[in-house]
Amino acid sequence: MKAMLCTHYGPPEEMELRDLPSPVPGRNQVLITVKACGVNFPDVLMLADKYQFKPPLPFPPGGEVAGVVKALGEGVSNLKVGDRVAVSIGNGGFAEEVLADSRRCVAMPANVGFDVASAFIVTYGTSYHALKDRAKLKPGEHLVVLGAAGGVGLSAVEIGVAMGAKVIAGASTQEKVDLAIKHGAVAGFVYPKLPLSRDQQKAMSDKIKELTGGAGADVLYDPVGDQYSEPALRAMNWEGRYLVIGFAAGEIAKIPLNLTLLKGCDVLGVFWGMATQRDPKRANESLQEIMKMISDGKLHPDVSAKFPLAEGGKSIRMLMDRKAMGKVVVTMG
Ligand SMILES: NC(=O)c1ccc[n+]([C@@H]2O[C@H](COP(=O)([O-])OP(=O)(O)OC[C@H]3O[C@@H](n4cnc5c(N)ncnc54)[C@H](OP(=O)(O)O)[C@@H]3O)[C@@H](O)[C@H]2O)c1
Known part of the structure; x- marks a missing residue:
C-alpha cells in the first residue's frame, strides 16, 4: 500500500x-x-x-x-x-x-x-466538547468565533447555531466572514493580519462589543491566539467564558489576569484529544450525536x-x- x-x-x-x-x-x-x-x-x-x-x-x-x-x-x-x-x-x-x-x-x-x-471528528468533536461540555453555551447567548472560516472555527459556528446561540464570526478576510455567515452566523467582522497596533486591537474589542449590542461575548472561541487573544478577552461579557482552542496565528498569548477579574469571566482550556482518552465512552457518544446531526442535515x-x-x-x-x-x-x- x-x-x-x-x-x-x-x-x-x-x-x-x-x-x-x-x-x-x-x-x-x-x-x-x-x-x-x-x-x-x-x-x-x-x-x-x-x-x-x-x-x-x-x-x-x-x-x-x-x-x-x-x-x-x-x-x-x-x-x-x-x-x-x-x-x-x-x-x-x-x-x-x-x-x-x-x-x-x-x-x-x-x-x-x-x-x-x-x-468532522477533530473539528466538530473539538467544538462540540468546547461549547457543550466546557462553556455550557445557552440558547440566545452571543458566541464570538475567531478564525471562523477555518476547520475548527466553522464547526464552532455551525454547532453554536445548532445550540441556539447568536453567532458572530471574526476572520481575516470578508470572503471568510461570508462563508461563516452562509453557515448561520448572524454577523461578522474582519480583523487585520499581524502585527496589530494598539489602535487595531482596541478597534477589534470595540467591534465585538458593538456586534453584541454593547454587552460583549458570552462565549468566545479562540483557535488563533497571538495578538488576537487579548482584545478578544477585553470584549467579554460579565461571567463570559473564554475558550482557549489553539494558536494558529503563532504565539501563545500571555494575558493580564486582571482582565478576568474585571469581567468576572472564566478562561477555559479545551483539549479534545485528551478528553477522548480520559473518557472514551463520552467522546464516542458525542461523535455519534454529531454524525446523526450531519446525517439529519442539521450540520454541514x-x-x-x-x-x-x-x-x-x-x-x-x-x-x-x-x-x-x-x-x-x-x-x-
Ligand atoms: N484544543 C483542541 O482540542 C484543538 C483541536 C483541534 C485543533 N486545535 C487547534 O485549533 C487551531 C486551528 O486548527 P484548524 O485545524 O481549524 O486549522 P485551520 O483550518 O488552518 O484554521 C486556522 C485558522 O486560524 C487563522 N489563522 C490566523 N493566523 C494564521 C496563520 N498565521 N496561519 C494559519 N492560520 C492562521 C485562520 O483564519 P483567519 O485567516 O480568518 O485568521 C485559519 O482559518 C490550531 O491551533 C489547532 O492546533 C485545537
Missing part, C-alpha cells in the same frame, strides 16, 4: 510517496481501507516538529480518516468487514490503509460521504478542497498559507 511520508521535518512538499507493507491488525484493532483523510492544523505542526505529540520519523501525517473495514483483529465484535467507518487516529491517515482501535470507530450512515466523514461540514494522496503536501500547504476554507481533505483511489 502507498503512504505519503514525512521523512524529515520541513516543508510539506518534501514528503515522499512510498510503498509500505500492509499493516496487520492487533487485538481490538481493525485494518481500514482509507477513502479520505481530513487535514488539520496539528498536521502543519507535526511536519515542523512543533506539535506536543511527536511520532517517530518517518511517519504519514493525517489524524482522521473515513474508509471501509478490510480486516478484523482478535477480539473485535462491534464491526465487520465491509463496514463504513470514520475514526480519529492521531496520525497515519495519509496512506491507503491504516490500523485503528475498533472501539473508537464511528459507523457512517449511508447518506454521509467519505470526504465529509473524514472531515464544508469540504472546500480535495487532493489526491500523491499531492498530499499541497493540502497541508493550504492550511500553512492561511488559505483553507472549512476543511481540506486528501482522497485515495
Whole structure:
C-alpha cells in the first residue's frame, strides 16, 4: 500500500510517496481501507516538529480518516468487514490503509460521504466538547468565533447555531466572514493580519462589543491566539467564558489576569484529544450525536478542497498559507 511520508521535518512538499507493507491488525484493532483523510492544523505542526505529540520519523501525517473495514483483529465484535467507518487516529491517515482501535470507530450512515466523514471528528468533536461540555453555551447567548472560516472555527459556528446561540464570526478576510455567515452566523467582522497596533486591537474589542449590542461575548472561541487573544478577552461579557482552542496565528498569548477579574469571566482550556482518552465512552457518544446531526442535515461540514494522496503536501500547504476554507481533505483511489 502507498503512504505519503514525512521523512524529515520541513516543508510539506518534501514528503515522499512510498510503498509500505500492509499493516496487520492487533487485538481490538481493525485494518481500514482509507477513502479520505481530513487535514488539520496539528498536521502543519507535526511536519515542523512543533506539535506536543511527536511520532517517530518517518511517519504519514493525517489524524482522521473515513474508509471501509478490510480486516478484523482478535477480539473485535462491534464491526465487520465491509463496514463504513470514520475514526480519529492521531496520525497515519495519509496512506491507503491504516490500523485503528475498533472501539473508537464511528459507523457512517449511508447518506454521509467519505470526504465529509473524514472531515468532522477533530473539528466538530473539538467544538462540540468546547461549547457543550466546557462553556455550557445557552440558547440566545452571543458566541464570538475567531478564525471562523477555518476547520475548527466553522464547526464552532455551525454547532453554536445548532445550540441556539447568536453567532458572530471574526476572520481575516470578508470572503471568510461570508462563508461563516452562509453557515448561520448572524454577523461578522474582519480583523487585520499581524502585527496589530494598539489602535487595531482596541478597534477589534470595540467591534465585538458593538456586534453584541454593547454587552460583549458570552462565549468566545479562540483557535488563533497571538495578538488576537487579548482584545478578544477585553470584549467579554460579565461571567463570559473564554475558550482557549489553539494558536494558529503563532504565539501563545500571555494575558493580564486582571482582565478576568474585571469581567468576572472564566478562561477555559479545551483539549479534545485528551478528553477522548480520559473518557472514551463520552467522546464516542458525542461523535455519534454529531454524525446523526450531519446525517439529519442539521450540520454541514464544508469540504472546500480535495487532493489526491500523491499531492498530499499541497493540502497541508493550504492550511500553512492561511488559505483553507472549512476543511481540506486528501482522497485515495
Ligand atoms: N484544543 C483542541 O482540542 C484543538 C483541536 C483541534 C485543533 N486545535 C487547534 O485549533 C487551531 C486551528 O486548527 P484548524 O485545524 O481549524 O486549522 P485551520 O483550518 O488552518 O484554521 C486556522 C485558522 O486560524 C487563522 N489563522 C490566523 N493566523 C494564521 C496563520 N498565521 N496561519 C494559519 N492560520 C492562521 C485562520 O483564519 P483567519 O485567516 O480568518 O485568521 C485559519 O482559518 C490550531 O491551533 C489547532 O492546533 C485545537
